[in-house]
């Protein structure tokens with residue numbers, strides 16, 4: 001071995017692929033060509049690691065057994081699962097399995113007792129690239145029994161290794177290379193040495209156009225909301241009338257509107273904290289901890305509907321929402337900015353293992369926009385979950401309803417138009433479904449991966465209620481009579497989209513929550529080194545984002561009732577295509593980073609992203 005940082009035989013800490021956990025490993029050799037260290041874990045699993053994925057043991061303070069024992073049950077479970085202990089429990093258990101178990105089951109005794117001297121990041125770098133295609137003949141792919149998400153097909157892995165690998169990632173198992181020592185022959189690791197949770201690494205690859213992009217979006221997004229609101233008020237909201245005449249500045253502001261918005265948010269917060277409904281567990285965090293969420297969204301929307309009905313009965317004129325839309329939007333924008341400032345400020349004091357992987361670039365503007373802290377909470381009140389699922393989402397339905405009343409008032413109708421009814425019912429179904437399946441949000445990107453900053457605070461509180469309602473707003477001033485066959489066709493389209501959306505989201509959510517669910521046992525999966533598997537049949541075998549496909553079909557059904565006279569009611573459809581294509585590519589790179597070659601294999605097996613045979 002040439003002069004390298006670590007020498008053959010050194011005992012060091014190696015990062016487990018796709019996780020922030022470190023285990024004690026022994027250096028076996030260094031490859032001068034690839035600059036990779038081959039290391040062996042206590043259970044005999046061999047991996048190739050980059051130098052930056054290895055640290056000296058002195059850089060860590062591991063948790064002591066006595067401390068961990070006294071804390072959470074999850075933590076107690078994890079003790080028996082670390083690679084260090086597998087040799088005694090079961091020699092057939094792979095490091096992949098045990099690491100996954102450690103990742104998913106260990107909760108830190110306390111965040112404060114985890115200290116890292118370094119901030120680390122694992123990057124799955126593609127080495128060379130020719131052979132993966134040849135090796136792609138589904139060696140991992142098998143009809144898993146679904147009895148565990150953490151199986152690693154050792155035999156097929158060995159075959160892959162035996163051939164020249166082209167699309168290979170540098171963090172991979174090498175147990176069957178021949179010179180790996182059997183797990184049983186490894187010395188037992190002391191029981192008080194356990195995996196250590198890494199701090200969030202500094203974000204280096206930045207989304208949304210990076211730092212410059214963040215400036216742009218911070219200015220553009222609020223301006224866009226105000227712009228479309230001004231546009232939709234025009235008799236002819238066409239591009240020919242761009243830009244709309246700007247009203248005087250004071251027209252944007254109304255203290256009463258601010259008061260109503262604050263009341264609405266407080267009312268939703270009150271409903272959220274009431275001890276009604278179930279407490280659901282989120283997905284395991286990097287630390288292994290699982291947060292609890294009160295998922296009483298359905299109760300919240302029913303209670304809100306009752307409160308609104310009571311208010312209308314008492315003579316409250318909801319068309320105020322239509323006439324003061326601009327002022328309500330401005331007030332909510334102000335609240336979202338203040339909330340984002342609070343979120344950014346508190347994130348400066350948050351322990352670094354609680355930061356999101358993407359919003360920790362060190363650049364104030366970018367981090368403010370993207371969000372630093374993953375799950376900011378005030379006691380057990382989760383701000384991100386609340387904002388995403390309550391004031392804006394339920395507010396969306398309230399606004400739509402107010403638009404229906406405004407349409408009747410403005411056009412002198414006894415009942416809302418067909419188009420208005422369709423838009424109201426379709427979007428109500430979407431929101432109620434989201435609240436009914438509220439638990440499923442816990443396995444989405446926003447909740448699992450994104451920090452909570454301006455993007456989501458503004459998105460949840462302003463963007464959703466004030467731009468997703470544009471179709472209903474448009475119909476108030478721009479009637480579009482629909483024939484019954486047209487109504488029927490649009491309803492069928494909506495139901496088809498909804499079916500795809502709901503089935504695919506539920507399938508993934510059920511699989512992530514319980515991979516051994518007997519109802520899913522017919523599905524094919526690909527195991528990954530993190531212990532989680534990927535679905536490759538069922539809905540997730542049709543395209544890589546079947547839920548986006550269903551959502552897009554629904555979006556089409558929301559715009560069609562508004563006709564083709566103007567582009568404005570099609571705004572949601574256009575925005576949504578851009579949003580979902582971008583989310584898909586963000587998710588692709590996240591998953592590639594997490595799952596490495598298993599993800600590539602999934603992409604080869606399921607080549608289309610959102611629309612079968614098209615995209």
Ligand SMILES: NC(=O)C1=CN([C@@H]2O[C@H](COP(=O)(O)OP(=O)(O)OC[C@H]3O[C@@H](n4cnc5c(N)ncnc54)[C@H](OP(=O)(O)O)[C@@H]3O)[C@@H](O)[C@H]2O)C=CC1
Pocket residue numbers: 443444445446501505508511512532533534535536540544545547548551579583587590591602
């Ligand atoms: N109306 C709106 O404005 C918006 C609606 N949405 C909707 O919200 C829903 C959630 O969307 P979003 O959070 O973007 O993404 P997904 O719900 O699709 O979540 C993506 C995650 O699912 C997991 N996953 C991906 N492929 C597989 C597979 N083959 N098998 C098992 N797990 C897999 C991965 O996470 P891991 O492996 O880590 O579990 C991946 O990161 C969608 O229905 C979307 O349409 C989204 C954005 C805006």
Ligand SMILES: CC(C)CCC[C@@H](C)[C@H]1CC=C2C3=C(CC[C@@]21C)[C@@]1(C)CC[C@H](O)C(C)(C)[C@@H]1CC3
Pocket residue numbers: 221388389393430431433434435441444446455456458459460463464
């Ligand atoms: C301001 C930016 C340009 C974009 C911000 C994006 C947000 C508005 C969306 C990100 C993901 C969302 C989801 C829903 C609403 C929009 C945002 C917040 C969702 C709650 C809508 C209802 C669905 O049933 C859902 C699946 C629960 C959605 C989850 C994602």
